[in-house]
Amino acid sequence: MLQVSIKPGREKRIRGFHPWVYKNDILSFSRRPKPGELCIVRDHRGSFLAKGYINPDSYIAIRILTFKKDEEIDYQFFVKRIEEALSYRKELVPENCTAFRLIHSEADYLPGLIADYYDGYLVIQVTTLGMEILKETVVRALVEVVKPKGIYEKSTVQTRELEGLPLIEQPLYGDVPERVVILENGIKFNVQIVGGQKTGYFLDQRENKLLFAKEFVKEGDRVLDAFCHLGGFGIHAAVIGKAKEVVALDSSQLALDLAKENAQLNGVADRFTFVKGDAFKVLKKMSQEGEKFDSIVIDPPAFAKSKTVVQQAKRGYKEFFLRGLKMLKPGGRIVVCSCSHHITPPMLEEILISAAYDTRTPLRVLYTTYQAKDHPFVLQIPESRYLKCIFARRFEWEV
Incomplete structure (x- = not known):
C-alpha cells in the first residue's frame, strides 16, 4: 500500500x-x-x-x-461502519419520522459518502474520487445492513467536478419510485427523489421545524416561510402551530408545486399562499408594502461555499434579515439560518445584530441551534457543524 x-x-x-x-x-x-x-x-x-x-x-x-493500524479497508469495514451509523440513528430518530440521514460523510468517518433513508429507500451521494472507486463495495454493504427496497444515486454536487468526476443520477439497486411519502414529526411530505434537489429533502432541519412550530408559532399567527422548498417550516407551523395563514416563498416552481401538494396532503392548503420569485426582490417588495407577520423563518441556501465569498455572503444574509425584521410585528418571533460552515455562529450573530441595529429592532435570543442529530457535528471536525439557526423574539414595544 x-x-x-x-x-x-x-x-x-x-x-x-x-x-x-x-x-x-x-x-x-x-x-x-x-x-x-x-x-x-x-x-x-x-x-x-x-x-x-x-x-x-x-x-x-x-x-x-x-485511525486503527490493524483495520483493513475492505467489505467488512464498510459493513461495520454502516452498522454503527444505523445503530446511532435508531437511538435518536423518533418513531414518527420515516426519513433520516444514515451516513453523514466525515461525521461518520465515511468521507465522500452521503446516504439518506426515505421510508425504505436509500438515496446516496458520492462526492470524492476515492469513494467513487469504493462505491460498488459500499452499495453491497448498504444492501446487507439496511436491506432497502432500492438505492438511487444522486451524485450531482459540484464538488465532484473538483475531483475530476462527472455528475451522475442513476438507480443502483432495486426499484426506486420518482416520489415517496415520508413522515417527519408525524407530518406527511411527498419527496421528489428523481430530479429533485439534493437527495430529495432537507432532513437537517427536522428538530428546528418542530421547535419553531411548537414554541414560535401561536394559534392564529400569520407566518412567513422564506426559501420554503417543500414547505417544511410552513406546514409544521400550520399543522402543529395552528397558524392561520402561511406565505411560502421559493424561487423553484418544482419546489412550490410539491409544497402545495404537501399542504394538501396534510389538509392545510387553504391556509397557504405560495409565492414564486427571487427572494431579494420579493422580500424587499413585501417590506416596502408594509406586510407584517407574527412568525418568520428565513432559511436561505449556502451563500458562502468558500472562504473567498464570505464577505459577499454576509451582505446577502444581512439583506434578508433586514427585510424579515422590518416585517416582524412587535412581540413576533423570527428564526434566521445559515447552512454554510464558513459562516460561523459568531458571524451569524454579528449579521443579525447589524440588521437589528439598522432596523431598530430589540430582540431576545431564545435558542441557538444546529443541524438535526442524525447529521452529527463531531467536535474534532469543526467543518461538520455547518447549519446554525438563531431563534429570537422581538420585544412587545415599538420605538
Missing part, C-alpha cells in the same frame, strides 16, 4: 481525529500515487497515523477512513 509521510508538526491534527490531510501537509510518497487509491499516513519519523484514500490533485489530498 502507498505510504505517505507528512511534514513535522502536521501530525497533531491527525492524532486529534481530524479526517483530512491537505496537499501542503505532505512531505513525501513511497512511490508515485494513483488518484483514488488507499494509502497509509505516517508522521515524518515513520510512525503510523491513519489509513485513507488519496487524490494528489485535490486540495484535500487524503481523506481518512480509520
Whole structure:
C-alpha cells in the first residue's frame, strides 16, 4: 500500500481525529500515487497515523477512513461502519419520522459518502474520487445492513467536478419510485427523489421545524416561510402551530408545486399562499408594502461555499434579515439560518445584530441551534457543524 509521510508538526491534527490531510501537509510518497487509491499516513519519523484514500490533485489530498493500524479497508469495514451509523440513528430518530440521514460523510468517518433513508429507500451521494472507486463495495454493504427496497444515486454536487468526476443520477439497486411519502414529526411530505434537489429533502432541519412550530408559532399567527422548498417550516407551523395563514416563498416552481401538494396532503392548503420569485426582490417588495407577520423563518441556501465569498455572503444574509425584521410585528418571533460552515455562529450573530441595529429592532435570543442529530457535528471536525439557526423574539414595544 502507498505510504505517505507528512511534514513535522502536521501530525497533531491527525492524532486529534481530524479526517483530512491537505496537499501542503505532505512531505513525501513511497512511490508515485494513483488518484483514488488507499494509502497509509505516517508522521515524518515513520510512525503510523491513519489509513485513507488519496487524490494528489485535490486540495484535500487524503481523506481518512480509520485511525486503527490493524483495520483493513475492505467489505467488512464498510459493513461495520454502516452498522454503527444505523445503530446511532435508531437511538435518536423518533418513531414518527420515516426519513433520516444514515451516513453523514466525515461525521461518520465515511468521507465522500452521503446516504439518506426515505421510508425504505436509500438515496446516496458520492462526492470524492476515492469513494467513487469504493462505491460498488459500499452499495453491497448498504444492501446487507439496511436491506432497502432500492438505492438511487444522486451524485450531482459540484464538488465532484473538483475531483475530476462527472455528475451522475442513476438507480443502483432495486426499484426506486420518482416520489415517496415520508413522515417527519408525524407530518406527511411527498419527496421528489428523481430530479429533485439534493437527495430529495432537507432532513437537517427536522428538530428546528418542530421547535419553531411548537414554541414560535401561536394559534392564529400569520407566518412567513422564506426559501420554503417543500414547505417544511410552513406546514409544521400550520399543522402543529395552528397558524392561520402561511406565505411560502421559493424561487423553484418544482419546489412550490410539491409544497402545495404537501399542504394538501396534510389538509392545510387553504391556509397557504405560495409565492414564486427571487427572494431579494420579493422580500424587499413585501417590506416596502408594509406586510407584517407574527412568525418568520428565513432559511436561505449556502451563500458562502468558500472562504473567498464570505464577505459577499454576509451582505446577502444581512439583506434578508433586514427585510424579515422590518416585517416582524412587535412581540413576533423570527428564526434566521445559515447552512454554510464558513459562516460561523459568531458571524451569524454579528449579521443579525447589524440588521437589528439598522432596523431598530430589540430582540431576545431564545435558542441557538444546529443541524438535526442524525447529521452529527463531531467536535474534532469543526467543518461538520455547518447549519446554525438563531431563534429570537422581538420585544412587545415599538420605538
